[in-house]
Amino acid sequence: LRFFRSSRCLFWGQYVGGLTMAEPVVLDWPYEGAQPPPFSEPPVGRAGTLIVPGSNYVLDLHGDLSDAGLVVFSDGNHHMALEMACRAFLRSNPAVRDIFYATAPPGPLIAALDEGGLSIGNMSFAVKPNVFIGPSDVMKRLENSGRVGSARPFAKSRGVVLLVRKGNKRRIKAVDDLLREDVRLACSNPDTEKASFRVYSESLSALLNGAGGDGETLVRHMKGEVGPGRRPRIAHSTSIHHREIPTLLASDAADVAPVYHHLALRYVRIFPDIFEFVPLAGGENAREDFVPGPEHIITTYHAAxxxxxxxxxxxxxxxxxxxxxxxxxxxxxxxxxxxAG
Incomplete structure (x- = not known):
């Protein structure tokens, strides 16, 4: 995403730390939008479309801006649930016609809010949201600055798991496996996705400390900080880790990645032949009904x-x-x- 009157530009999929990235795999993401797909044929190759995976391919802007009666900016890691919520709202309020919503990290969306618009490659358009959704600390800052009204919580995360490729060939079972020399790690970017990186690094550090390991060393590893003469074994996303991380794993650029439980659940549901995940907490069915322990940083989502x-x-x-x-x-x-309340 690039923003009006700003030199800041985030390019998808360019930085993979010290790892050599194989030919990127283009994942076949399902259509997402408040309205059903406006076409019956697959979009790639259909007359009138400009979708070319790897170039003209936009996943986190949804809907028809010219017809939308509502515009929502939201952090992206719960995009799959937000889509269903938007569809349900339209069913109850058909006069809205459509909802244009963006699902990206808070930083880029706040920049877009301040600049008054978005740019995707060579296309720019003015847009201002009616609703902003984000985690507690982000919404508190927006509220204190007077940009949004009272932020109301509606959902929270269930902790962190380890996403791996189907078959888990490295036999990754616990947090201490992330420090093994034969394991390549992928993670959200500590500079451009500070919120998710903090959740992942602090949760994993606490879990490793609780198991008698060195959480501080793990955090340095997640940042890509290594000693002289050593090559980092870390691949960072550039700006939208909920899309980039599964691509890094599917492309064999990494073996494992910490992600929110709800993201991992989404990946294994839509790509069951590509991914599985390693739970880091208990529960009767730890894969579906994940019960996080106190080491996990929980994110609460607010709307205003x-x-x-x-x-x-x-x-x-x-x-x-x-x-x-x-x-x-x-x-x-x-x-x-x-x-409620």
């Missing part, structure tokens, strides 16, 4: 209307995110609903 840009539907959408229908959607996708 823009102070001067709520529009006709912004407030109603924020209220809708607290309903039982949305709680059920988020629970299905591996997140924990936050009780």
């Amino acid at each position: 209307v823009l102070e001067d840009e709520a529009g006709e539907w912004g407030k109603k959408f924020v209220e809708f995110m607290e309903t039982d229908e949305v709680r059920s959607i988020y629970k299905f996708h591996g997140l924990e609903p936050v009780a």
